[in-house]
Amino acid sequence: MSHFVIVGAGECGARAAFALREKGFDGSITLVGTETLLPYERPPLSKASLSETIEPKLIAAAERYEAANIRLLTGVSVESLDPEARNMVLSDGAVISYDKLLLATGASAREFPGAPAMSARIRALRAHQDAIALRGVMQPGKHIAIIGGGFIGLEVASTAIKLGARVTLIEGLERVLKRGVPEEIAHALAERHRGEGIDLRCGAAIEEIGEAQGHAFIRMAGETLEADMILVGIGARPNVELAEKAGLAVDNGIAVDTHLQTSMPDIYAAGDCCSFPLEIYGGKRVRLESWRNAQEQGTLAAANMMGGSETISAVPWFWSDQYDLTLQIAGLSDGAVTHLRRDIGDGAFILFHLDAGGRLLAASGIGTGNAVARDIRLAEMLIAARAHPDPAALTSTNVKLKSLLAA
Secondary structure, three states: OOEEEEEOOOHHHHHHHHHHHHOOOOOEEEEEOOOOOOOEOOHHHHOHHHHOOOOOOEOOOHHHHHHOOEEEEOOOOEEEEEOOOOEEEEOOOOEEEOOEEEEOOOEEEOOOOOOOOOOOOEEOOOOHHHHHHHHOOOOOOOEEEEEOOOHHHHHHHHHHHHOOOEEEEEEOOOOOOOOOOOHHHHHHHHHHHHHHOOEEEEOOOEEEEEEEOOEEEEEEOOEEEEEOEEEEOOOEEEOOHHHHHOOOOEOOOEEOOOOOEOOOOOEEEOHHHEEEEEHHHOOEEEOOOOHHHHHHHHHHHHHHHOOOOOOOOOOOEEEEEEOOEEEEEEEOOOOOOEEEEEEEEOOEEEEEEEOOOOOEEEEEEEEEOOOOHHHHHHHHHHHHOOOOOOHHHHHOOOOOHHHHHHO
16 A cells, blocks of 8 residues: 655645645555644635634644544654655654655745844744734734735734734835735835824844843844844745755755756645746746735645646736735736736736737736636636737726737
8 A cells, every 4th residue: 555645734734635635645654743732724824814813723623634534643753754665754753655645835034134033022933833922912002013015014014003003014025025026016015004104114234133131122223123022024934954064956945847847856845935947937946925826726636646647737826915905916917018907996907018029928806806707707717818918908997908918
């Protein structure tokens, strides 16, 4: 009987384990996770978990793992991996052999250069315990300083200010959401944050962060900010240490091919930890940190571990909720030279990003609630079809995007 092992009990790893059963795999499955909790959803950590409930949103209850005969090991990590012997040593000393292996080790928060180790007053937001700590200071009379104007920093800021805390957000670049979000949308979000009372500072240089006399501090030129907590949200790095030590190829993540196969036989990698060639963009190697990508690659990895030959074909998709606004992005805008705007009412709009040949590469939208969801989904389908839509039709509110897809 074959034994498939999955290292990493997050969205990707848990999805892969259940997908193996759904696709008919009847061998043994072991899912290994470093946290003591059952696998849980991470997007709510910067959203609902901070304001509505502090309980983790489980991917599946314990009974489902038992019913699917998935052996779930929590609170342990993999110390070493031997691809030739096809086994690994866990932190508790146990040795596990495998026939096929999936590395879904995810990513870790980047640390601020020169900063002290993460502590009670200086934290990142990657795990449920981080959300609990943050929630404790999201109240009137408390001051939260956030370093980094990316999705996590802005989402936490919007929740904290609504709960009555004072919030200072510091971004070293000239604007927020510099990576992957058009300036027009980033500007709209920045103005909303300032309007809600966020002290948003862009282009600010931080000299030092630390703790002293019961508070955290951020030292900048001519000023020192004191805070009850500092959230460091300056991006993530892929967890590739295990793969590197085992001799697997690494290139901005564990390098895989279009089937999620690594450079070693019978070892696959998926989710935030891996980089892969995206054929729809000419084979450009990318690494995506998104909930949907983790789900889709978990399912794809399961199929190929069972002998399939499915390839990565999904268009990248991202979203962020801030206040009553939702931002959605489909595709990758790198290489775009034309940017067109389509207004869809009540302040909502979508930007279409085309290359020099007129091909639609990406679409970015913002609006209240689900205002842009339908059109972004249609744009996603146009991107997948490698469409060259009429620019005038993209900007016209009288032309339905669905008609462009049909064409």
